[in-house]
Amino acid sequence: MATALELSSITKSFGDFLALDAAHLSVEYGEVHALLGENGAGKSSLMNVAAGLYSPDSGSIEVAGLRCRFIGPRDSMQHGIGMIHQNFKLVKRFTVSENVLLANPRGSFRNGKTAIEREIKEKAETLGFSLDPARRIDRLSIAEQQRVEIIKALVAGARILILDEPTAVLTEGEAQRLLAMVRDIAEGGAAVILVTHKLRDVKTFAHRVTIMRGGKTLATVDPRQTTAEELTTLMVGSHVVTPSRSAKSAGEVSLNVTGLASATVEGHTPLIDATFSVRSGEIYGIAGVGGNGQTELAEALVGGRQPSAGAISIKAPGSPTPSDITAATPLQRRDHGVASVPADRQALGLATRLSIVDNFAIGFVHEGRFGSMALIDRASMRRATQAAVEDFEVQGVRSLWQRAGTLSGGNAQKLILARELSRAPSIIVAHSPTRGLDVRACAAVHARLVAARDAGAAVVLISEDLDEVLGIADRIGVMTRGRIVAEFDAPADRNAVGRAMVDHV
Amino acid sequence: MLLDAPWWIMSDQDAALSPLAVPRIAGPGSGRWPFGRMILEVRLDMPAWKQVVAVACSILIGMFISAVILVASGVPPGELVNEFASNVFDRQSFQAVLVQAAPLILVGIAASIGFRARFWNLGLEGQMVWGGIAATAVTIYHIGPEGLRLPLMALFAMMAGMAWVAIPALLRMKFAVNEIISTLLLNYVATYCLYDLLYGPWKDPKDAFPHSSLYASAERLPDIGHGVNAALPLALVLVLLVFWFAEFSRFGFYLKFIYANPAMGRLVGVPIIPVVWTAVLMSGALAGLGGFLVPSGIAGRLTQGFFEGYGFSGVLIAFLARNNAVAAAIVAVLIAMLFVTGQSFQIFYQIPFSMVQMIQAIIVMCVAASEFFIRHRIRLQR
Numbered sequence: 001m002a003t004a005l006e007l008s009s010i011t012k013s014f015g016d017f018l019a020l021d022a023a024h025l026s027v028e029y030g031e032v033h034a035l036l037g038e039n040g041a042g043k044s045s046l047m048n049v050a051a052g053l054y055s056p057d058s059g060s061i062e063v064a065g066l067r068c069r070f071i072g073p074r075d076s077m078q079h080g081i082g083m084i085h086q087n088f089k090l091v092k093r094f095t096v097s098e099n100v101l102l103a104n105p106r107g108s109f110r111n112g113k114t115a116i117e118r119e120i121k122e123k124a125e126t127l128g129f130s131l132d133p134a135r136r137i138d139r140l141s142i143a144e145q146q147r148v149e150i151i152k153a154l155v156a157g158a159r160i161l162i163l164d165e166p167t168a169v170l171t172e173g174e175a176q177r178l179l180a181m182v183r184d185i186a187e188g189g190a191a192v193i194l195v196t197h198k199l200r201d202v203k204t205f206a207h208r209v210t211i212m213r214g215g216k217t218l219a220t221v222d223p224r225q226t227t228a229e230e231l232t233t234l235m236v237g238s239h240v241v242t243p244s245r246s247a248k249s250a251g252e253v254s255l256n257v258t259g260l261a262s263a264t265v266e267g268h269t270p271l272i273d274a275t276f277s278v279r280s281g282e283i284y285g286i287a288g289v290g291g292n293g294q295t296e297l298a299e300a301l302v303g304g305r306q307p308s309a310g311a312i313s314i315k316a317p318g319s320p321t322p323s324d325i326t327a328a329t330p331l332q333r334r335d336h337g338v339a340s341v342p343a344d345r346q347a348l349g350l351a352t353r354l355s356i357v358d359n360f361a362i363g364f365v366h367e368g369r370f371g372s373m374a375l376i377d378r379a380s381m382r383r384a385t386q387a388a389v390e391d392f393e394v395q396g397v398r399s400l401w402q403r404a405g406t407l408s409g410g411n412a413q414k415l416i417l418a419r420e421l422s423r424a425p426s427i428i429v430a431h432s433p434t435r436g437l438d439v440r441a442c443a444a445v446h447a448r449l450v451a452a453r454d455a456g457a458a459v460v461l462i463s464e465d466l467d468e469v470l471g472i473a474d475r476i477g478v479m480t481r482g483r484i485v486a487e488f489d490a491p492a493d494r495n496a497v498g499r500a501m502v503d504h505v
Numbered sequence: 506m507l508l509d510a511p512w513w514i515m516s517d518q519d520a521a522l523s524p525l526a527v528p529r530i531a532g533p534g535s536g537r538w539p540f541g542r543m544i545l546e547v548r549l550d551m552p553a554w555k556q557v558v559a560v561a562c563s564i565l566i567g568m569f570i571s572a573v574i575l576v577a578s579g580v581p582p583g584e585l586v587n588e589f590a591s592n593v594f595d596r597q598s599f600q601a602v603l604v605q606a607a608p609l610i611l612v613g614i615a616a617s618i619g620f621r622a623r624f625w626n627l628g629l630e631g632q633m634v635w636g637g638i639a640a641t642a643v644t645i646y647h648i649g650p651e652g653l654r655l656p657l658m659a660l661f662a663m664m665a666g667m668a669w670v671a672i673p674a675l676l677r678m679k680f681a682v683n684e685i686i687s688t689l690l691l692n693y694v695a696t697y698c699l700y701d702l703l704y705g706p707w708k709d710p711k712d713a714f715p716h717s718s719l720y721a722s723a724e725r726l727p728d729i730g731h732g733v734n735a736a737l738p739l740a741l742v743l744v745l746l747v748f749w750f751a752e753f754s755r756f757g758f759y760l761k762f763i764y765a766n767p768a769m770g771r772l773v774g775v776p777i778i779p780v781v782w783t784a785v786l787m788s789g790a791l792a793g794l795g796g797f798l799v800p801s802g803i804a805g806r807l808t809q810g811f812f813e814g815y816g817f818s819g820v821l822i823a824f825l826a827r828n829n830a831v832a833a834a835i836v837a838v839l840i841a842m843l844f845v846t847g848q849s850f851q852i853f854y855q856i857p858f859s860m861v862q863m864i865q866a867i868i869v870m871c872v873a874a875s876e877f878f879i880r881h882r883i884r885l886q887r
Contacts, residue, residue, distance in 0.1 A: 055544075071544065304772060331774040340772055351766035362762055362773050365755055373755045419773070 003065065004029045004160050004191035005081070010049055010059035019045040020056070021215040027160065027193055032186045034194045034202040034223070036235055037212035038438030043195045044086075046212070047162050050193075051083035052076030063160070082153025083162040088145050090137045096120065097133035100152045116155070123151045126188075127181055143174040150185075161185065162193045167201060168436050171289050171464060179205040197235075197438055199228050211235055232439065250282040250474065253315065254458035255427050256322065260310035261482070262296040271296045271307065272482030278475075280317060280426065283449060283459040285473025286484070287466055288501055293482035294462045295343065298431040301460065302340040303330035304348075314338070316426055317456065331366065339425035341416055343432040343462075345409070349416040352405030356397060356415060359404045360385040363419040392418035393444065410441025417448050428452055431462045446472050466501075470494060544884045551879050559875045567871035571864040580854050588849055592842040598849075600732040604803060606841035607736035611795035612819030613826065613833035614747045619788035620828050621751060621760045622781045623767070624677075628670060628688030629792040630816035631695035635669045636662035636796025638699060641717050641807040644724045645707065651723040658724065658797055666793015667786045669695065674785045678778070692816065703809055717800075717807040726802040736802040741834065743791065748830040750787070756780050792819070814844075814862065821865050825872055840865065 005027045012020040020042050027033045035043045048054045050061065052070030061068050063079045070076045073083075090099050097117045106112035117133040124131040129147065137145060146166060153161055163182065167175035179194075183205055186192045194206060202209050203223050210220045211234040218234055255278040262271040271293040278284040288294060299305040301312065307326065314336055315322035325333055330340075342348035350359050361370050361381040370384070371377035385400050394414045396407055407415060413433065420428070430449060434442040450472055453459050462479075463469050469476055476492050477484040478500040486500035551559075576582050591598045612629050619626035626632075639661035643649070649657045673691060676682035703715040711718065726734040751757040759780045762770030771777050799811045818840055826832035847861035 302772060304768075329776075330772050331776055334774045342772065347766070348769050348772055351762050351769055353765045354761055358758075358761060362758070362770070362775065365758055366774050366776070371755070375753055376755055376758050 002029050003027070004063070005050060005193075006062040006065075007046065007050060008060050008062075010046060010056045010061075012045055012049060012054055012056045019215055020049070022059070023212070023215065023217045025050075025193075025210055025217060026220070027191045029159070029191050030186055030189055031207040032183055032192045032194055032205055034196055034206035034209040035212060036196060036199070036202055036209050036231065038197060038235060038440060041212040041235075041438075042215040043212055044164055045215075046217075047083060047164055047193065047195055050076065050160075051081060051162060053083075077156055077158070080157055080159040081162065082156055082158025082160070084146065084149045084153060084164065084166060086164045086166075086168060088149050090145060090148060092138040093136065095134050095136050096131060096140075096148050099137060099148060100133075100155055103152050104156050119155050120151055123154050127151075127184070129181075143170055143178065146170070146178065150181075154185075158190070160191045160193070162195070164195045165197075165436070166194070167196065167198060172466075173289065175201070199231055202231070203228065235439065251280040251317070251456065253277045254280040254317070255460065256311075256313045256315075257301075258311050260297065260300055260307050260312065262293070262300060262305065263308045270482055271300065271310075274310070274479070274482065274484055276477050276484050276487070278427075278458040278460055280458045281453060281456050282474040283453050283461055283472055285469035285476045286460065286462040286479050287464075287469045287476055287497055288479035289464065292479050294431065294464070294479060296482075297479070298340075298343065298429060298462055301429045302338065302342070303328060303333050314427055334363075334366075337423075337426035339420035339423065339428045339457075341413075341420055341428065341430040341433045343435060345412055345416055346405075350404045350412055353403055355401045356389070356394075356404050356407070357381050357385045357400050359415060360388055360419050363423065388418040388422055389415070391422070392448070394418065410437045410444070413437060413441065413445060417445065421448060421452050424455065425452070425457055428457050428459045429462070430459065432464060433461070434463075434465065434468060442468075466494070466497065470497065546882045546884060548880055548882050556879050559879055560872055563871040563875035564868055567864075567868035570871070571867050574863070574867075575850070575856070575860070578854075578856060578860070580850060580856065584853075588846050589842065592845060597732075598845055601845045601848075602838065602841045603733045603737055605844050606838045607734075607740040607802065608795045608798045608815060609818055609822065609837040609841050609844070610740040610744060610834050611791050611798060612815045613822030613837045614744055614830045615788045615791035615795065616819040616823035617826060617828040617830060617833050618747055618751065618784050618791070620823055621764055622784035623764055624674065624781065624785045624788065625685045626670065626673075626688050626785070626788050626792075627685055627816065627820060628673060628691050628695075629795075629819045630812045631688070631692040632666035632669045632789045632792035633796030633799070633812040633815055634692075634695040634699050635665035636793030637800050637807050637811060638702065638796075639665035639793070640797040640801060641707070641720075644720050645717065651721070654721075654724050655726070655801070658801060659794060662793045662797035663790040664793070666789040666791070666796065668789075669793070670785055670789025674782065678781075699807075700809065703807065707807070709806070715809055716804075719806050720801060724801060725805055726798070734802045736798040739798070743794075744830050744834045747787070747791070751828075751830060756783055760784060814858075817862060818865065821869055824869060 003026060005025070007023065007025040010020050010023045011018070023042065023046050025035070025046065035046070037043045045054065049056050052073045052075050055070070061070065063081065068075070068079055091102065094102070097113055097120060100120055101109070101112050101116045104116065106115050120131060120133045124147070127150075131144070131147060131151070137148065140148065150161070166178055170178060179201060182192050182194065186207075194201070196202060206223050208220055209223045209231070211218045211231065213235060223231070257277065258275050260271050260274040274293065274297055276284065286294065286297070296305065300307040311324060311326045313322040313324045316337060323336065325336060325338075328336070346352055361384070364370060364384075365376065370381045382400055389397055389400070392414045394407070394411050396411050404412065404415065428449070433445050433449070437445065446468070449459055449461065453474075461469060461473055470492060474490050476488045476490065476497060478486045478497060480501060488497055572585055575585055592602050593599060612633070615629055616626060640658035643654065643658045643661050669691065670688070673682070673684045673687040676687055677684045700715070703717065707717045708714070709716055709718050726736050729735055729738065751760060759770070759775045762775050763777060763780060767777060795815065796812060800807045804811060822833050822836045822840060825836045843861055843864060847856075847858055850856040850860070851858050
């Protein structure tokens with residue numbers, strides 16, 4: 001096989017931070033080459049260099065044996081490199097063909113459009129799916145949008161395809177289909193680079209894997225000849241411990257959800273009839289394939305959206321009667337001890353343009369901490385934030401007044417946990433709390449949830465990651481088509497839970 | 506993600522459609538130049554002093570362009586410098602600037618407190634008109650004892666401003682009517698109500714001109730010495746009050762979240778509806794008070810056009826001051842100089858007063874352009 005892309009001794013720094021430290025990568029035509037590493041290991045930086053988005057401080061890039069220098073993404077595209085970013089670069093209000101045309105101008109608009117539509121249809125057929133070029137992007141599912149991105153790159157003549165964390169936004173089934181398709185593309189002669197931190201995807205679909213840590217490329221190995229433990233060790237440097245399960249000491253029922261339903265929203269299976277209860281001192285895991293009402297359930301629990309039917313009641317420890325919070329505002333729920341860890345942490349967990357102090361303190365000001373109505377107390381805000389940042393091991397904090405948006409995914413989540421959990425809440429609603437996080441950050445998040453449970457909180461863990469639910473939940477409810485269809489006590493049989501997720505009609 | 510309650514709060518994307526939004530270009534790009542290639546990079550951060558320098562430079566560029574236009578329309582270059590310098594060095598002009606500054610400060614902080622709540626109040630003039638009408642009603646119907654006339658006029662003006670801004674606020678919160686349009690159009694409604702009064706029942710019986718009778722001396726803002734009336738200290742006190750509200754009060758802290766990420770703010774317990782209402786009503790009250798200061802402090806009666814230009818200037822002041830009340834006061838003084846200079850150009854060189862608005866617009870465009878350099882860095886690569 002011929003070498004498609006050769007990156008040698010690539011170094012790139014941002015200010016004082018060394019993102020890439022003499023990284024090497026060699027990819028051949030016909031292979032799926034995985035790039036594995038924790039968040040912040042430098043995978044995306046290295047790929048942005050290959051795609052012409054970053055110019056390296058030193059090092060060389062060779063495409064098919066020819067040395068190149070990329071000034072911008074267009075240069076890299078001309079050399080047959082196409083990158084599919086984690087956040088799709090599509091104009092939502094434009095159609096599929098308009099988006100493809102925008103990236104690949106073809107003479108006049110009118111003539112170009114017919115030509116491009118034909119090309120799109122051909123490419124889609126070769127890849128084994130159908131795609132209507134006249135549909136608007138915002139009418140497509142995430143998986144379909146991703147296919148548009150791939151077609152866009154192929155129409156541009158890409159022979160080297162870079163996919164940055166392509167499965168992070170997909171459900172289990174969609175991810176499998178995507179990876180199978182990517183493998184077909186590679187077997188058709190193209191080179192595919194798969195940036196990921198999912199070991200399972202690497203083991204099943206990659207021909208070779210390069211492991212990165214701290215901006216360095218450590219090794220390139222054959223994933224089938226290497227055990228998962230070896231790969232993990234290379235990736236994180238040391239063994240990651242999973243939180244140990246303590247003896248169960250669940251108390252009385254603390255959260256009661258009955259017959260919860262939500263209004264229909266286009267493209268989503270809404271909640272139809274969700275009924276379950278969670279006791280204090282237990283983690284209730286809600287497993288299920290994404291898009292079966294989990295988002296609506298999380299929103300109904302924290303007060304983001306009013307349910308159309310059903311009731312939610314909570315019972316604070318010590319109070320004799322439960323109180324109904326179905327119609328309560330998020331503020332009232334917080335006063336009742338509800339904490340929320342939303343799935344979309346950048347949009348709903350943090351105000352990314354405000355400082356770390358602001359983002360921490362906002363959870364407490366209405367209780368009267370940090371000063372009165374007339375005067376907020378910035379000094380005590382800063383002190384409390386400092387303590388919380390240390391306690392929750394939020395890293396990457398140069399100054400407490402830096403914008404929260406500068407934190408990496410794992411540290412952003414730790415900051416959210418610091419705000420939500422340091423109030424000693426009685427009920428915690430965590431939705432996909434480890435999505436997109438690396439192994440170490442995952443373990444930290446899990447340890448925090450387990451600690452909160454041990455302290456007597458009722459934890460609702462909604463997750464599409466079955467391993468996560470099986471790993472830390474004390475009881476598991478399976479959610480399918482807006483209903484809790486089955487419940488299991490831990491330790492649950494993986495196959496039985498998996499069957500409940502897909503069997504139900 | 507769709508969340509049902511704060512739908513009337515605009516998202517960042519919607520805000521980009523607002524007239525105040527500054528275009529943002531995401532991601533690096535490149536272009537070819539004869540002396541190599543120009544590379545555009547997004548900056549992560551820029552130190553505050555550099556930002557100040559960038560804005561100051563852009564204001565200077567804007568002033569230079571304005572100067573060229575003024576010279577082209579017949580103002581001798583030497584006089585141009587003299588006129589602006591006299592704002593500071595000539596006692597009479599300086600007094601005029603200070604008198605002119607007070608209402609401008611008020612509309613500036615009125616706009617900025619509304620903008621902080623993502624309420625794009627372009628109805629400052631309408632709220633001023635009603636403030637002026639309410640204050641004048643106090644004088645016409647002799648409400649309250651003479652000693653309490655001025656506070657009563659101020660109070661009535663503020664209530665009227667609040668009432669007028671409550672209409673678009675209610676429309677937005679109940680029916681998602683875009684307040685950019687409703688506040689702007691309600692200005693015309695307010696103006697025709699004013700004309701109706703001035704050409705009808707409130708017409709001055711002495712000279713039959715369409716303006717109200719002169720206020721009694723107890724209804725005019727007292728002189729605090731050097732020809733400056735009480736409007737200026739009042740405005741400065743309000744600046745401090747608004748500054749405190751926005752920067753140090755708990756509601757001000759909430760406002761930061763409503764501005765930055767309302768959906769997230771709501772989930773962590775920001776009481777959005779009361780905070781937004783407070784900010785919007787403050788905005789209306791301050792603009793209404795401005796509508797009391799102009800007739801009572803300058804003309805001594807309600808005139809047909811007392812509010813003209815203030816709405817645009819208020820929005821502009823808030824924009825240049827980045828919604829900061831203290832900065833708004835400083836910018837308002839600069840704009841007041843422009844107003845006073847514009848008035849003398851009008852008298853001496855027959856330059857239309859709309860030239861003042863044009864100069865304001867040029868400066869705004871230059872400052873908006875400076876945002877581009879604050880967010881991006883240009884490098885040349887050979």
